[in-house]
Amino acid sequence: MQDEIKKFLAYNGKISVVCANTTEIVEEARNIHDLSPVATAAMGRILTMAVIMGSEMKGSKDKLTIQLKGDGPLGTIIVTANSCPKVKGAISNPQVDLPLNEDGKLDVGGAIGNAGYLNVIKDIGLKEPYVGICPLVSGEIAEDFAEYFSKSEQKNTAVALGVLVDKNGVRRAGGYIITPMPDATEEEISKVEQAIFKAGAISRMLDNNLTLEEIAKKITGDENIKIIEENGKLAYECDCSKEHMAEALATIGKDELNKIIEEDGEAELVCHFCNKKYHFNQRELFEILEEMDLR
Numbered sequence: 001m002q003d004e005i006k007k008f009l010a011y012n013g014k015i016s017v018v019c020a021n022t023t024e025i026v027e028e029a030r031n032i033h034d035l036s037p038v039a040t041a042a043m044g045r046i047l048t049m050a051v052i053m054g055s056e057m058k059g060s061k062d063k064l065t066i067q068l069k070g071d072g073p074l075g076t077i078i079v080t081a082n083s084c085p086k087v088k089g090a091i092s093n094p095q096v097d098l099p100l101n102e103d104g105k106l107d108v109g110g111a112i113g114n115a116g117y118l119n120v121i122k123d124i125g126l127k128e129p130y131v132g133i134c135p136l137v138s139g140e141i142a143e144d145f146a147e148y149f150s151k152s153e154q155k156n157t158a159v160a161l162g163v164l165v166d167k168n169g170v171r172r173a174g175g176y177i178i179t180p181m182p183d184a185t186e187e188e189i190s191k192v193e194q195a196i197f198k199a200g201a202i203s204r205m206l207d208n209n210l211t212l213e214e215i216a217k218k219i220t221g222d223e224n225i226k227i228i229e230e231n232g233k234l235a236y237e238c239d240c241s242k243e244h245m246a247e248a249l250a251t252i253g254k255d256e257l258n259k260i261i262e263e264d265g266e267a268e269l270v271c272h273f274c275n276k277k278y279h280f281n282q283r284e285l286f287e288i289l290e291e292m293d294l295r
Helices: 023-033 037-054 108-112 142-152 186-199 202-207 212-220 242-250 254-263 282-294
Strands: 004-010 015-021 063-070 076-082 086-091 116-123 130-135 158-166 169-180 226-231 267-270 277-280
Touching (some): 015 212, 023 037, 023 086, 023 169, 037 076, 037 086, 037 108, 037 158, 142 158, 142 169, 158 202, 169 186, 169 202, 169 212, 186 212, 202 212, 242 267, 242 277, 254 282
Antiparallel strands (some): 004 015, 004 226, 015 169, 076 086, 116 130, 158 169, 267 277
16 A cells, blocks of 8 residues: 545535555654654654645645654654655654553653644745744644644644554554535534544554545545545655755854864764765865855
């Protein structure tokens, strides 16, 4: 079952549904960052939400950044996405390990913590990027995003995010958001709420090999659901380059760069998103200094 995202309309266009399977993306992140199971679940949920929110952006240069910072041992998770959507992420403490919670599940809430904030930045070509910030409510991530949509975007949205991890890695990962349109009736909203309750976890539905269309029908209770958009080109992809890293070195200032040249004669930078290493020899460092003089 390959990664994909699909958008649907239920109840004659009155309920919007977006479902995503992100298993391969989350497994890629787990491998790159050598994530513990609970870190995999936490980052996987945010990567999934970034895919869903990224798919809502229209411009080829639009960019989404999600930053989640709690008071738990995982620290800060940053994920970015574009409209394709392609995503990448970084995490402060990828090796955090905690006992299972009282429900026998990975303790994502304990690893994130429940004091902190969720910050969403959308750069969609306007003069200033849109910035929404919301305090964490549980650290379980789906609830935190539901709160964000309610408070920052004034949308009552049902959010489900799930990552199933076994001894071999990520078994299934995915999520969905459901948003009633202004003309949705109380009865239709109530049917959706009951259907969500009956459907169970998104990761289990994916593990039972349900398609995204079958999941959409199950979580809305509407068999006549309509597909309005689909995309199978999701990817974990970093756009780092030696040029970007050279620009980063230039930001430390001439004094600091001269110090590195005198003391080390070389520099190595590591990308936080993909762990790729970039080596700069003495000649290349001098070239960066010369560029700084020309500015």
